[in-house]
Amino acid sequence: MPQKRIHLNAFSMNCVSHIQHGLWTRPDTRQLEFNRLEPWIELAQLLEKGGFDALFLADVIGTYDNYRGSAETSIAEAMQIPVNDPMMLIPAMAHATEHLGFAFTSSVLQALPFTFARQASTLDHLTQGRLAWNVVTSYLPNAGTNLGYDGLPPHDERYARAEEYLDVTYKLWEGSWEDDAVLSDTARGIYADPAKIHPINHSGKYYQVAGPHLCEPSPQRTPLLFQAGSSDRGREFAAKHAECVFIYASLRNLRDTTSIIEDIRARAVRQGRQGEDILFFQGVTPVVGGTEAEAKAKEAEYIEQGSVEGGIAHMSGTIGVDLGVIDLDVPLDSLEINAMQGIIKGLIDSAPDKSLTFRDLVRKRSSGRFLTGTPEQIADTFEAWHEAGVDGFNIVYAVTPGTFADFIDGVVPVLRRRGLVQSEYTPGTLREKIFGRKLLPESHAAAAYRRG
Numbered sequence: 001m002p003q004k005r006i007h008l009n010a011f012s013m014n015c016v017s018h019i020q021h022g023l024w025t026r027p028d029t030r031q032l033e034f035n036r037l038e039p040w041i042e043l044a045q046l047l048e049k050g051g052f053d054a055l056f057l058a059d060v061i062g063t064y065d066n067y068r069g070s071a072e073t074s075i076a077e078a079m080q081i082p083v084n085d086p087m088m089l090i091p092a093m094a095h096a097t098e099h100l101g102f103a104f105t106s107s108v109l110q111a112l113p114f115t116f117a118r119q120a121s122t123l124d125h126l127t128q129g130r131l132a133w134n135v136v137t138s139y140l141p142n143a144g145t146n147l148g149y150d151g152l153p154p155h156d157e158r159y160a161r162a163e164e165y166l167d168v169t170y171k172l173w174e175g176s177w178e179d180d181a182v183l184s185d186t187a188r189g190i191y192a193d194p195a196k197i198h199p200i201n202h203s204g205k206y207y208q209v210a211g212p213h214l215c216e217p218s219p220q221r222t223p224l225l226f227q228a229g230s231s232d233r234g235r236e237f238a239a240k241h242a243e244c245v246f247i248y249a250s251l252r253n254l255r256d257t258t259s260i261i262e263d264i265r266a267r268a269v270r271q272g273r274q275g276e277d278i279l280f281f282q283g284v285t286p287v288v289g290g291t292e293a294e295a296k297a298k299e300a301e302y303i304e305q306g307s308v309e310g311g312i313a314h315m316s317g318t319i320g321v322d323l324g325v326i327d328l329d330v331p332l333d334s335l336e337i338n339a340m341q342g343i344i345k346g347l348i349d350s351a352p353d354k355s356l357t358f359r360d361l362v363r364k365r366s367s368g369r370f371l372t373g374t375p376e377q378i379a380d381t382f383e384a385w386h387e388a389g390v391d392g393f394n395i396v397y398a399v400t401p402g403t404f405a406d407f408i409d410g411v412v413p414v415l416r417r418r419g420l421v422q423s424e425y426t427p428g429t430l431r432e433k434i435f436g437r438k439l440l441p442e443s444h445a446a447a448a449y450r451r452g
């Protein structure tokens with residue numbers, strides 16, 4: 001069964017600097033070309049050569065603007081700004097490939113569900129069913145104020161909105177057009193049967209949507225659903241809706257990842273789904289070298305050139321706390337942590353060695369995402385993680401396409417020899433390639449809206 005192989009996604013964003021900040025200045029990365037189609041098309045073709053399931057595109061709809069009380073650091077360091085729309089890249093990349101899937105991020109705050117459902121159906125048609133949606137609820141206050149909210153709606157309200165948003169899209173994708181609604185009958189001049197196309201008449205707390213859906217059923221109807229929330233509410237949401245979950249726990253403790261997997265699977269079973277209806281992808285940056293020493297030297301360069309301030313601005317925005325109040329260059333044990341907010345205290349408490357500075361700690365955190373070694377060593381770790389229950393990996397770049405190219409040239413052949421990475425794609429849609437089925441299963445919440 002396709003589930004037993006290791007699944008691979010490439011993680012990127014339509015911007016200059018995504019996760020490992022400061023490295024965009026290197027001559028061996030194409031991050032500065034993000035405004036052009038060529039690097040994206042070439043990346044998609046490379047990933048397809050490497051048997052990847054999908055290119056996964058992150059997105060935000062606001063700036064990280066709380067570090068030292070402003071967006072200055074983020075802007076100066078191109079830290080997720082400028083950031084272009086991820087959806088727009090997909091048709092060109094799909095045209096240049098045959099099998100690769102395209103997972104894009106879109107927040108439930110961003111577009112009305114009716115508009116969004118239409119965009120997604122259009123892309124699912126144009127990609128012939130290779131589309132996945134990463135459902136997010138946003139975390140940047142600036143996203144809220146950009147989108148007409150009075151600040152970012154509170155966390156649990158965002159998830160309540162997400163629930164209703166998905167209901168609306170499921171009704172449009174799964175229930176509005178019956179399977180045999182499209183006749184395309186040229187002899188009689190009848191394109192579709194009006195009796196088989198239905199309004200949805202959704203009337204809820206947040207959305208009023210009459211329908212019908214404006215697109216005829218696309219190959220997958222509902223795109224493959226990704227999710228990446230980690231709170232209790234986020235896990236419950238994943239357990240109900242997600243088909244693939246992205247985890248970005250530290251690589252140093254496999255148990256952090258496997259306990260999330262077990263927890264979400266158990267929640268899914270309580271919701272009437274099967275544990276194996278959800279695949280889990282761990283984020284990792286492989287740093288490959290011909291020898292271990294060569295790989296380590298490359299990692300040391302990335303750490304040395306990485307931007308600590310960019311990393312802290314990113315972290316500040318993600319956790320919603322300005323870490324700019326911390327002196328970067330004094331030992332942690334001489335910081336006045338008692339006066340600090342709990343979240344900062346927690347970060348500092350997590351440091352194994354209190355003689356480190358906060359600068360060291362941030363460097364360690366970002367290097368904690370690196371998996372460094374020879375192709376065999378990296379393949380061994382992937383295999384061990386896979387055996388422990390991780391279904392796949394989201395490869396996070398340090399340099400692009402270099403991180404992906406080194407992995408595909410070095411590690412993929414080893415994993416293929418071990419029968420762990422596909423050499424050929426299964427025909428059909430992205431869901432067929434991953435789960436062996438074209439549509440969501442009957443046990444999924446979306447299926448309740450089907451007719452007949």
Ligand SMILES: Cc1cc2nc3c(=O)[nH]c(=O)nc-3n(C[C@H](O)[C@H](O)[C@H](O)COP(=O)(O)O)c2cc1C
Binds near residue numbers: 058061136228229246
């Ligand atoms: C690995 C990972 C990747 C994420 N990618 C994005 C993203 O690209 N855009 C976004 O707005 N939120 C992203 N998020 C945020 C989550 O989807 C979610 O909205 C946020 O974590 C708040 O939910 P939570 O409290 O349940 O974690 C990501 C989260 C994780 C853990």
